[in-house]
Amino acid sequence: MGAPKQKWTAEEEAALRAGVVKHGAGKWRTILKDPEFSGVLCLRSNVDLKDKWRNMSVTANGWGSREKARIALKKSRQISKYDDIPKVLSTEVQDIDDEIVDSKPLSMSSESLKISGSKRSISRLDDLIMEAITNLKEPTGSNKTAIAMFIEEQYWLPPDFKQLLSAKLKALTVSRKLIKVKRKYRIAPISPFSERRNSKTLLLEGRKMGPSKLERDDIKILTKAQVDAELARMRNMTAEEAAAVAAKAVSEAEAAIKEAEEAAREAEAAEADAEAAKAFAEAAMLTLKNRNAAKMMVRV
């Protein structure tokens, strides 16, 4: 056939990503003509760009497509609509229930989920989320839907990034949930997001802290500039980095489960919530594996 299958180079992928950041997904011709990328992409057509972007989006989401939507998560009305992403439903970062203050039931089978080791990596996603929470000014912390909506209204997000955001928010939800469990049984209190330091803060800080009184959700205000800078970095993440971040988000959820299991040791009553957390983790995992890039770049 006319084309001998020319594999995309890392440089080309970078150019494409940069192009999408600059002109937006869908503006393939524009990206191609932009002198900033025309050099590297001179051997590609606008259609090639489109196809490549599609492939990148898919692999970014459908992680290890192997056992895909196998985990049939029962929808104990508690945990609402989850993923599955009903074909066309506006933005896709809107699944899962929000908050669920003191949910009890939620008895899900939830088999074990293997998470790829937590690879440390850049992740200022936390900051982005905090920015949203701060702006939304909801003392108790905003629900994921609100956060996702806020962020999407402020910035244009590449498909793969959206997946990360979604997973992150889910992990965050697990975190918050556990915090409630702990408080309820007076087990070492922890703070959802105390400092804006680096990534590993989200929820891997609980542990056996002493008399820390981080009971409140102290949210530090970030400047728009800071957030913008971080976002810019996220946008330029390579597929590998994005994957690492995604893995981390999930591992955080797993860590949350461990926390819960320990809590349960001191209060069986907390077990129900631990299960819920597990379910959330699975949901996060599912999201990462679900390829659903489809129609989501159409902000409202």
Add this chain to the structure above:
DNA sequence: TTAGGGTTACAG
């Protein structure tokens, strides 16, 4: 021109 469905080349 683009989005999306199809097809083909290839690695595992």
Add this chain to the structure above:
DNA sequence: CTGTAACCCTAA
């Protein structure tokens, strides 16, 4: 054989 990535076809 199966899944994935690069490529092709075409309606809108």
